[in-house]
Amino acid sequence: MKRKFFPVKGGVLNILLAITSPVAGQVTFEAISSGNWSNNSSWSGGNIPPISNCGYGVTILIQGSNKDINLNGSINISDGNSYNFMLNSGTLSIYGDVIINGPCNLTTQGSGKIKIYGNLLLSGATVTCSQLIEVFGNVSITGTGSVNVNGGPFIVHGNYTSSSQTLITPDAVFAVEGSFEGRLNSYNGDGNLYVGSGNYNLLPPVPSQAICTPSYNGPNTSSDCPVGDFIDLANRRPDIYSTYFGNTTLSLYQLSYIVNCNVATITLNGSSVGVVYKLYRNGVYTNQFANGTGTSLNFTVNTDGNYIIRAENGSLWRYMSGVAVISLGTLPVITSVTNGERCGSGSVILSASATPSNATIYWYTQLSGGTAIGSGNNFTTPPITSTTYFYVEAQIPPGCISPRQQVIAVINPIPAANPITHN
Numbered sequence: 453m454k455r456k457f458f459p460v461k462g463g464v465l466n467i468l469l470a471i472t473s474p475v476a477g478q479v480t481f482e483a484i485s486s487g488n489w490s491n492n493s494s495w496s497g498g499n500i501p502p503i504s505n506c507g508y509g510v511t512i513l514i515q516g517s518n519k520d521i522n523l524n525g526s527i528n529i530s531d532g533n534s535y536n537f538m539l540n541s542g543t544l545s546i547y548g549d550v551i552i553n554g555p556c557n558l559t560t561q562g563s564g565k566i567k568i569y570g571n572l573l574l575s576g577a578t579v580t581c582s583q584l585i586e587v588f589g590n591v592s593i594t595g596t597g598s599v600n601v602n603g604g605p606f607i608v609h610g611n612y613t614s615s616s617q618t619l620i621t622p623d624a625v626f627a628v629e630g631s632f633e634g635r636l637n638s639y640n641g642d643g644n645l646y647v648g649s650g651n652y653n654l655l656p657p658v659p660s661q662a663i664c665t666p667s668y669n670g671p672n673t674s675s676d677c678p679v680g681d682f683i684d685l686a687n688r689r690p691d692i693y694s695t696y697f698g699n700t701t702l703s704l705y706q707l708s709y710i711v712n713c714n715v716a717t718i719t720l721n722g723s724s725v726g727v728v729y730k731l732y733r734n735g736v737y738t739n740q741f742a743n744g745t746g747t748s749l750n751f752t753v754n755t756d757g758n759y760i761i762r763a764e765n766g767s768l769w770r771y772m773s774g775v776a777v778i779s780l781g782t783l784p785v786i787t788s789v790t791n792g793e794r795c796g797s798g799s800v801i802l803s804a805s806a807t808p809s810n811a812t813i814y815w816y817t818q819l820s821g822g823t824a825i826g827s828g829n830n831f832t833t834p835p836i837t838s839t840t841y842f843y844v845e846a847q848i849p850p851g852c853i854s855p856r857q858q859v860i861a862v863i864n865p866i867p868a869a870n871p872i873t874h875n
Contacts, residue, residue: 478509478534486542489523505531514564515540523547524734524757526570529554539564539583547734547758548777549573549589560585561603569735569758570777571610581606581624586696588760589775590630593618599634601626601643607696609771616655620645625692627685629704630773636662646685649704698770702727702763707774709759713781713852718751720761720772727765729772733757756780784811784846784854793862797837800861803830806846806854816843819856833861 481501483494492498501512503525510533514521519542526548529535534555537544540562549570556574560566561582571589576596579585582603590610593599596617599606604624611630614620619637622645631650638659645662654662662679682700686693693699705722723729723744731740734757742749744763753759759776762769784806792800804813814824815831825834833842840863843856 478511480511480513482513482515483519483521483542486518486520487522489521489525494521502529503527505529505533507531507533509534509536511536511538512544513538513540514542514544515562518542518563520545522734527551537566539566543567545735546570552577558585567735569760570775577618579606581626588758588771593634598637599626605692605696609696610773610775611650625685625689627682627692627696629682629697644680644685644688646680646682648682698763699768700770702765702768702770704770705763705772707759707761707772707776709776709778711778711780711850713848713850714754714783716753716776716778716780718753718759718761718776718778720749720751723747723749724763724765727763730762730764732760732762753778754780781848781850781852782808783852784808784848786813786844786846786854786857789844789857789859791860791862792833793864795864796866797835797863799835800833800863801830802833802842802844802859802861804844804857804859805829808848811846811848811854813844813846815859816845816856819843819858836861836863839863 481499482496484496485494487494490500492500495501501510503523521542521544523546527546528549528551530551530553532554535552536557537559539560541564543565545567547569550568551573553575556577558577559580563583565584568587568589572587572591574593577593578597579599581601584605584607586607588609591608591612593614595615599614599618599620600623601621602623604626606626608628612628612632612634614634616635618634620634621637623643625644625646627646629648631652632647633653633655635655636645636659680688682697686700703722703724705720707718707720709716709718718731720729723746725744725746727744729742729744729749731738731751733755740751742751756779759778761772763772786804786806788805790803792802794800806813812827813829815826816822816824833840840861842859842861844859845856846854
């Protein structure tokens with residue numbers, strides 16, 4: 453059955469017709485109910501859309517009554533096949549990166565929205581934002597394509613870059629919290645590009661409407677300039693600003709993290725006294741918070757997910773910069789050890805086993821510290837003259853190390869020969 457859509461502005465119609473008249477090898481996956489992306493019951497026919505190379509084109513379709521789909525992971529398509537998002541209703545939340553090296557249509561309209569809690573990396577893409585597109589990480593678009601913000605808003609909490617072959621038409625609010633680099637095609641109506649305090653670079657040719665004065669080379673707050681900064685956005689579109697960024701009076705700090713096996717430490721590189729910093733995982737508050745001290749803050753987590761920090765000061769709030777995409781390891785366990793023995797001096801064979809199966813076993817001469825003298829389940833000791841204690845541990849990256857266990861190499865004395873006497 454041929455579906456009929458009603459695009460908001462020009463440029464969407466051709467995309468919709470291309471999707472409803474698919475080329476050979478294009479497969480449509482339509483959401484039929486809210487739920488998790490990986491659940492069969494979320495999709496028509498029980499067919500779950502691929503999130504990695506699949507050898508054919510893919511269309512993700514959400515239409516009709518609102519259906520909210522959550523993907524707890526990333527999409528990584530690098531084989532050049534097309535991947536289309538046609539969101540007419542509901543919200544698609546992706547708690548990871550979206551990386552597509554091939555033709556891509558990313559389209560929101562009607563009541564459809566998309567939120568990406570990682571990075572958005574596209575090659576040769578057409579982005580049509582008639583409803584919300586929100587990216588909590590960075591956006592990078594390479595190759596020939598277009599970004600048409602005709603209803604928006606298009607919100608980028610990190611940095612935005614696109615090639616000079618990617619034409620940007622901000623006919624609605626296009627807000628970038630970090631740095632911006634790209635080629636503006638034209639302006640129409642009340643469309644505005646709002647850029648944060650980072651670097652700002654318009655790639656040539658620059659339309660005359662985007663220049664406030666002949667010497668203009670960055671954002672300002674002039675109401676006569678079609679390019680605004682965050683103060684301008686807060687003044688002219690407070691509904692957009694307060695919803696997605698909070699208030700500029702809350703200082704922006706950078707998020708980083710370190711994974712140590714099955715525990716990760718998330719660090720905010722600064723804080724302000726009187727401000728509360730709350731940790732969110734996959735968009736949901738974790739009930740972890742810290743009061744600002746004027747110095748860096750640390751949060752400890754033991755669950756995979758995409759973490760962001762929100763600063764709150766009374767009725768004001770703002771997301772901090774960066775997303776911590778946490779993938780934890782598994783702590784290995786030494787499950788068995790086998791001592792060895794021999795008579796007299798020489799080498800002894802020892803063995804040990806560990807779980808999981810991808811753990812690597814290392815052998816030491818001391819209970820802690822030191823340098824490994826061997827690896828593998830079986831170990832032949834150096835020549836020894838007396839019973840000697842060795843120690844074994846199992847390791848899995850990143851930094852997952854079991855406690856060491858003792859293994860004994862026993863040297864039994866050679867029995868003395870009794871003299872033979874004759875009567």
